[in-house]
Amino acid sequence: MEVVNVVMDATFSGAPGKDPAGRAHPGTLGTLAAVERRVLWLSTAIIDHANRVRPNPTGLKVGGHQASSASMTSIMTALWFHTLTAEDRVSVKPHASPVLHAINYLLGELDESYLTTLRAFGGLQSYPSRSKDPDRVDYSTGSVGIGATAPLWGALARRYVEGRFGGAGTGRQYSLLGDAELDEGAIWEAVQDPVVSSLGEVTWIVDLNRQSLDRVVPGIAAGRLQGMFTAAGWQVLTLKYGHLLRELFARPGGEALRTRIDAMGNPEYQRLLRCTADQLRERLPGTGSTAGPIAGLIAQLDDTTLLAALRNLGGHDLGALLEAYDTIDDTRPTVIFAYTVKGHGLPTEGHPQNHSSLLTADQMGPLAERLGADLDRPWDLFPQGSAEASLCAAAAERLRRPEREPRQPPALPADLGRPAPAGTGHTQQALGRALLDLTRRAPEAAGRIVTVSPDVSSTTNLGGWLNKVGVWSATEGTDWFADDAETILHWREKPTGQHVELGIAETNLVGLLGELGATWSRWGQPLLPIGVVYDPFVNRALEPWSFGMYAGGQSILVGTPSGVTLAPEGGAHQSITTPSLGTEQPGCVSYEPAFAIDTEWCLLAALGNLGQPKGSSAYLRLSTRPVDQSLAAVPADPAARERRRRQVVAGAYRLRRHDKPVVTIAAMGALVPEALAAAERLQALGHGADVVCVTSPDLLFRALQARRGLAEEPDWILDRAFPADRATPLVTVLDGHPHTLAFLATVHQVPVTTLGVTRFGQCGALDDVYRYHGIDGDSVIAAALDLID
Structure with a gap:
């Protein structure tokens, strides 16, 4: 274990720098300490103004974390005003956002008018936000553990872009996190992933203040934590004493x-x-x-x-911090355990309940005097010509990044022109085939695709794609089975590969998706990332994926196979709630196609929305149920085919049209064959039935909201799929929770019966499982007859 404890030299003044022996020039630490005091004052005052000064007619607590910010001021001052370069990126722990804004203000990156807007509408956000804060934020944080791990995936995304397209440069990826954040399992899933051990540009700095929200942590077990990082191949530096x-x-x-x-x-x-x-x-x-x-x-x-x-303590010793930053080994990831005091320098320091406590008016005055600030002029900058102002100006110049114009993603065809498949097939197969077709029909766009999988590539039909494009690796690997005639999947690792294989951890998968999907805004190089995961485990990955979208990451998540259609797999592997996730997730469009050609069209539409300022992510829920592809009845005429395609990607199309319908069956995904069979049997009973194939309940709901004046979306698809002159009682059926399609009855205010899955699954044959959940053909017919009567 490496322990760094450095004796700080005497006071200094001047710009950051070193003498030939590697020590800071006399004067640097004194100036740096003055800047640190101003950062502490500004971060405290920003929170104070939001809670005590700004009018609050509702009386609702505004909040903020003065103590959590104070424990980070030394660490962040030393980093920004001495160590960082323009190419570095930093993820700041959520509760230290006021420190980040204070630093950006001193660097000239934030206008003074924003200092009074913390947690106000349109102002500084509660936690660092790439998409909502007015100043520069490298990573959105807020959900504990997710922001800390983001720079790992940011480092990999940067390497991928730099290796394939250039322009991403170099630079370290820093995470500033609290010690309590190490309780999160997502941290350790990321640390131990095999791909992480080679990311030498990654540096984590742990604010070891030994307090959580509610208490002083009785045994932080720093030695055990350090040992866990060491075992994962990280360099471990410990700053305990000043x-x-x-x-x-x-x-x-x-x-x-x-x-x-x-x-x-x-x-x-x-x-x-x-x-x-x-x-x-x-x-x-x-x-x-x-x-x-x-x-x-x-x-x-x-x-x-x-x-x-x-x-x-070492985490408040500027000299020790600078030495530690200069000791980072760029050949492997580094973690620095910096011992700190929560609330350091504030009247609340060390108090077990200081997490959300706020200084009083009586405490702010003496604090301003001690820190060299003016309570009546809280936002004063350093005087022009002072050593502190020069230090801030030099740091601002060093950290200035060139403006990058985002490159427009390559054009994608709306239709690959493949004839509608004959025979049986399933939507999961269609995914792999569409990717291969893209390499031939649109090679430039295909070159921007990068797929990610948590060890399920072969079982989700990506084998052909992998054989074509190879597996990404920082260095060339040897395919020891290249000459084995019985080997079908060839694992060719190379820097030009377009597939990234991670360990079995869904949070890592979507964390990487978020960063691959943000390269268009970081370096102006758009990627088209697709992550494939078993649908039952999508919920496990949903929070970090959602956070990635909040931060501007645009990607496609494919959940496959799905639902109780996985009949022999049993209840633990049968997803119920995932069909409605897209409807509930901002920044995302969800699709659940029933046929191979629909899958191709939906995938192309989703890819076309990636890598651009007004783009969006997508969720595709696919199945391994073999379906007769002729049931899709794709028109042969080019114009009619295009009309069908437009309806597919808009959310629904009328698959079966009766002359005199008395009931409509709206079905989605794997249950469309049951709906068609039920319609045939109803006709034999003398009851005409229309069948609507729903491909996106998400887009249909948006269209309905737009029709009511509650959204700005096109609503034409409602007239095509559910024309008013054919409004009849409605049966909805899907392999998932029935509430997903229940809103369709409100299009024309018709009676409705919603069929779906509301119980844990069972093992069994497909017919038995469908019957158990009441989504088989008999159940559809019974529901329709009840409505007709």
Whole structure:
């Protein structure tokens, strides 16, 4: 384990730099410390203004995290004003967003008018947001664990773009995260993924303040955490003590003091932070044989030095931080455990309930005076010509990024022109075939596609695509089975590969999708990312995928195979809620096609929405149920075929049209054959039935909202799929929860029966399972007859 504890040199002033021995020039740390104090003041004042100064007629708590921001000011000041380059990217822990805005303000990246708008409508967001904040934010954070891992996938996305297209440059990817964030399983799923161990540009800095939202963490087990990172191949640096404590440790009695602090539990240490100097002299020595030497040592210190020494942790020592940043090994990922005090420098420092506490008006005045600020002029910048202003200006110039015009994604055909498939087939097969067809019909667009899978490539019909484009790897790999005649899937690893294989962790898959889908806005190079995952596990991945979309990432998530149609797999592998996810997810269009040709058209439409400012993500729910493809009845006439395609990608089309319908059956995905068979049997009973094939309940719902004046979407598809002159009672059926299509009855306010899956699944033959859930042909006919009567 590498431990870095650096003695800070004497005071300095001047611009950042080093002498030939590698030490900071005299003057740098003094100036840097003054900037740090201003960052602490600004971040505290931003929160104070939002809660105490700005009018709040509703009385609703605004909130903010002054203590969580204070523990990060040293770490972030040293990083931005000394270490970062223009090509670096930083993910900032959610509760430190005011620190980021304070720094951006000092760098000239944020107008003063925004400092009074934290958590106000149209103002600074609660947590860093790439898409909503007015200043530069590299990564959206807020959902614990997701923002921390994003730079891992950002590093991989940058490498992919740089290797294939250029223009992404180099640069480190930093994550600034709180120690409590390490409780999240998503952290460790990402850390242990095999692809991560080679990402030497990744650096995590852990704000080890030993507090969570509710309490002082009784045993943070830093050693265990460090060992876990070491085992994953990371460089581990630990900043525990600052220069003052280290100097005391070198004195007589110092070793006893160090042993006492090392062995001290977190709650006891935090309690000492709340003590006066007299109380500290009484409590710090403790009991036993070391008490005397410790008492003798601290007796030599004045009160100010004693109080400062207890707070002198490595995460607040600028010299130690700069040295640690310069010690990063770029050949492997690095994690820096920086010991800090929550609320450092504030009256609330170390208090176990300081997480959301706010300073009072009486506390803000003395704080401003101590930090060199003016309570009446809280947003003052450093005077022109001062060392601090020069340091800020130099940092701003160093961090200035060139403007990049986003490249327009390559044109995609709306239709690959393939004749409608004959015989039986399923929508999952159609995915792989469409990707291969694109390499021939639209090679430029196909060259922008990158697929991602958590170890399910072969079982989701991507084998042919992989054989064609290869697997992405930073270095060329050897395909040891290339000469094996019985090997069908060839695993050719190369820097030009277009498929990324991850371990079995869905959160990693969608985390990478989000970053691959954001390259158009980061480096002006659009990618067309497609992630394939078993549909039963989509819910596990939904939160980080949603967060990726919130941050501007545009991608396609394919859930396949799906539903209780996976009859022999049993209830644990049968998805119920996924059909409605697209309807409920902003920034996403969902499709569940029934036929191979519909899958091709939906995929092309989804790809055409990626990699652009007003683009969107897509979710495709596919199936492995073999379906007679002739049931699609695709028109042979080119104009009629195009009309069908437009309706497919708009959300629905009328698949069966009776002269005198008395009931309409709206079906989706794998259940369309049951709907068609039911319509035939109803006709034999003397009841005409129309059948509507729904491809996107999401788009139909948007059209309905638009018709009611609640959205700005085209609504023409409603007139095509559900014309008013053919409005009849409605039966909806799908392999998923019935509420997904229930809204269709409101198009013309008709009676409706909604069939679907509301219970955990069962193993069995397909007919048995459909019958068990009431989505078989008999159930559709019974529902229709009830409505007709």
